Amino acid sequence: MSIRSKLLKLSIISFFCASFVIYLFIGSQVSANSFPGPIASVTGAPGEGTCAACHGGGPGGGNLTIGGLPANYTPNQEIIITVTLMQAGGQRYGFELTAIDDSGARAGDLTPNDNRSQLQLNSVGGNVRQYINHTFGGTSPSGSGVGSWSFRWKAPAQSVGRITFYAAGNAANGSGDPTGDSIYTKSESIQSLTVFASVSAASFAQTLASESIAAGFGANLADGIVHASTVPLPTELGGAQVRVKDAAGTEINAGLFFAAPGQINYLLPPNLALGPATITVRRGGVDVAQGIVQIVQVNPALFSANANGRGVAAANVFRIKASGEQTTELLAQFNPALPGFEPLPIDLGPDTDQVFFIGYGTGLRNNPTGATCTIGGVNAEVLFVGKNNFFEGLDQMNVRIPRSLAGRGNVDVVCTLAGKTFNTVNIAVR
Numbered sequence: 001m002s003i004r005s006k007l008l009k010l011s012i013i014s015f016f017c018a019s020f021v022i023y024l025f026i027g028s029q030v031s032a033n034s035f036p037g038p039i040a041s042v043t044g045a046p047g048e049g050t051c052a053a054c055h056g057g058g059p060g061g062g063n064l065t066i067g068g069l070p071a072n073y074t075p076n077q078e079i080i081i082t083v084t085l086m087q088a089g090g091q092r093y094g095f096e097l098t099a100i101d102d103s104g105a106r107a108g109d110l111t112p113n114d115n116r117s118q119l120q121l122n123s124v125g126g127n128v129r130q131y132i133n134h135t136f137g138g139t140s141p142s143g144s145g146v147g148s149w150s151f152r153w154k155a156p157a158q159s160v161g162r163i164t165f166y167a168a169g170n171a172a173n174g175s176g177d178p179t180g181d182s183i184y185t186k187s188e189s190i191q192s193l194t195v196f197a198s199v200s201a202a203s204f205a206q207t208l209a210s211e212s213i214a215a216g217f218g219a220n221l222a223d224g225i226v227h228a229s230t231v232p233l234p235t236e237l238g239g240a241q242v243r244v245k246d247a248a249g250t251e252i253n254a255g256l257f258f259a260a261p262g263q264i265n266y267l268l269p270p271n272l273a274l275g276p277a278t279i280t281v282r283r284g285g286v287d288v289a290q291g292i293v294q295i296v297q298v299n300p301a302l303f304s305a306n307a308n309g310r311g312v313a314a315a316n317v318f319r320i321k322a323s324g325e326q327t328t329e330l331l332a333q334f335n336p337a338l339p340g341f342e343p344l345p346i347d348l349g350p351d352t353d354q355v356f357f358i359g360y361g362t363g364l365r366n367n368p369t370g371a372t373c374t375i376g377g378v379n380a381e382v383l384f385v386g387k388n389n390f391f392e393g394l395d396q397m398n399v400r401i402p403r404s405l406a407g408r409g410n411v412d413v414v415c416t417l418a419g420k421t422f423n424t425v426n427i428a429v430r
């Protein structure tokens with residue numbers, strides 16, 4: 001073999017060796033780019049680029065969706081999200097997603113469900129955002145012409161208002177270079193549930209009893225102002241429903257008396273477990289507002305004529321005359337100058353008249369024994385506590401008005417039931 005051919009042979013070997021080294025080098029670059037997934041912060045969210053910074057030139061015509069998002073979230077709610085990228089003919093598919101609030105800060109926690117996705121953190125505009133994106137294994141198609149990734153998201157412990165999910169996807173041709181790939185972006189927002197604050201419709205106390213009447217306040221709760229016109233009460237009024245989930249996890253639709261955008265009056269279902277209950281307003285099939293209220297056995301409350309839990313009672317006077325004649329009288333009158341209701345003084349009549357205060361309340365019926373009352377500081381005999389059978393959720397209390405109150409004018413009615421004090425209302429005695 002001539003020197004020339006030896007040299008030629010050596011150079012061919014070294015050419016192959018060099019090629020092999022170069023091949024390894026390129027190969028490791030390709031895997032360095034594709035194996036760990038995409039870089040962080042290319043979801044198209046504010047302050048970020050997209051995968052199109054590097055990839056492009058593909059046929060397009062596909063679409064990217066973010067599935068599984070509810071319209072509203074509650075604190076710590078956990079959901080499964082599925083990002084799906086469809087494009088016919090793709091060989092490898094990839095994605096990245098982040099969840100941020102309106103200030104651009106990370107919202108909630110993303111967690112991979114399997115080895116098709118993984119997490120990264122990266123700072124954008126001073127906010128450390130969390131990213132979930134494909135692993136190398138996760139670039140393989142999930143079916144013909146589709147790549148998809150499912151993972152979990154947990155809502156923040158406190159409501160942060162609107163949360164937007166930004167996703168970018170790449171339907172790639174698998175060529176090993178970033179050309180011939182189609183990039184898609186998608187964003188979806190969810191809102192936190194607004195507050196639904198429930199109180200006793202009589203006393204405005206913040207605890208409630210089973211089978212009592214509650215008033216719940218919020219915003220955009222119902223389509224209009226609608227009153228119930230049927231008994232039993234409807235469970236939907238003005239497009240709104242109220243669901244009560246008690247501490248034992250039992251969920252029941254409440255009967256509704258009245259629904260308006262800012263207020264819904266409802267009847268708590270019977271036999272609720274004591275402890276915190278979650279009250280959710282659903283409007284047009286979507287949960288819109290929520291609140292938590294403590295369920296107690298009795299929550300004694302008397303209605304007032306001005307429907308604010310104070311002042312003159314929403315009550316009647318019941319009189320039994322010596323002749324046996326019985327009358328029911330008013331004890332409040334409307335004063336347009338206030339405007340509002342004021343006491344109409346009660347005439348106790350001759351000594352032979354028996355005169356009773358018939359107070360209307362709610363939250364009494366579950367333990368109606370052992371009630372006490374004073375009127376104007378004088379002990380008054382309680383003759384009856386329990387259901388008023390004419391109106392759902394309404395309870396009644398019959399109390400003898402002591403004759404010693406004659407001439408006292410305005411006096412407070414202060415009662416207790418099961419060790420709990422009612423809201424104070426008043427009457428006037430001539």
Ligand code: HEC
Nearest residue numbers: 033038051054092093094095096170172174175176177178
């Ligand atoms: C900084 C540049 C860069 C960005 C930004 C980038 N990639 Fe890539 N990506 C690459 C390179 C380089 C490769 C390796 C060449 C290739 O395979 O296309 C690659 C590979 C891939 C592959 C494998 C493709 C195949 O053909 O085998 C997928 C899928 C992919 N990227 C998805 C994404 C997605 C999804 C994003 C955005 C969320 C993204 N990439 C953002 C540079 C980038």
